[in-house]
Amino acid sequence: MEVEMSSETPRAPNARPSGAPGWVAIPAPLARLFKKFPLLTYPPNELPARSPSARDVATLYVFISNEDALRGLPSFNPSCLKWQAFLKLSGIDFRVVSSNNHASPSGALPFLIPPSSANAPSVCTPIASNKLEDYAAQHGTSNVPAAPDFKQETYESFLSYQIRNAWLYALYLSRPNSALLSQLYITPVSASRVVRTTILYQLRHAAETEILKSMGVPAVNSDALYRGAKEAFGALSAVLGSGDWFFGDASPSLFDATVFSYTHLLLDDSLAWEDRALTDIVKRFPNLVQHRDRILQICWGSKT
The missing domain is CATH 1.20.1050 (Glutathione S-transferase Yfyf (Class Pi); Chain A, domain 2)
Known part of the structure; x- marks a missing residue:
């Protein structure tokens, strides 16, 4: 499952003046070593290219291999494939991501993260499978009939x-x-x-x-x-x-x-x-x- 990383990282504490009392006194040999090789704080790594800050399409998390997910192929799990096909039939634009039950908020796949944008960066609430029919009715471009x-x-x-x-x-x-x-x-x-x-x-x-x-x-x-x-x-x-x-x-x-x-x-x-x-x-x-x-x-x- 993809992980959203925070853009904020802890800052290193300000250095104390020489001779100032501290919680732990640094031994003199270590102090001399750190003066020669000062501790540096590196900037955080950038997010992978496949984890954009703005998702312009919904993301459906299903059982699928990483390779098949990149190609948008059908899931190998019936419960996931049912909703994957239904969302496509409803005209919902989405991508699929390989996941597992442990990553699901409800403990079961699939679940969907609605699209977000740079103008609306708020965290989107995951949509469990029992709510996907309602989501498709509200956001789909095709009118899927309901069976009697x-x-x-x-x-x-x-x-x-x-x-x-x-x-x-x-x-x-x-x-x-x-x-x-x-x-x-x-x-x-x-x-x-x-x-x-x-x-x-x-x-x-x-x-x-x-x-x-x-x-x-x-x-x-x-x-x-x-x-x-x-x-x-x-x-x-x-x-x-x-x-x-x-x-x-x-x-x-x-x-x-x-x-x-x-x-x-x-x-x-x-x-x-x-x-x-x-x-x-x-x-x-x-x-x-x-x-x-x-x-x-x-x-x-x-x-x-």
């Missing part, structure tokens, strides 16, 4: 439970995908084998706990998770039908961005999925694949 509540609640359950649980299993618990999990969340954190082993255990334990709590079962069953995901993607495919966007909207909504956050990551060739069960499930529904491609083209065009 009764429909959205029904189909969001597929994303929040069946698909999310299968995603957690595939990435965090499926042994063939251990290399991908390490690449995304473990290797960038530390070179220490002990630290990496600890992080791996914590991530897997958290994922297993969340799955068990969500499903209310005593043990994780991968076959049941993938069956549930297949049913959920099938239901989403049915409601999308032959239309471009969910619920017959003329343009993509937050719900479209949420579906995209999973389908894109499962279809993204740059992610080396070894356990491809979820990827194969999504590919069974051509309209979901095409839906993903449409949003990818609108939001990222030729960058990906």
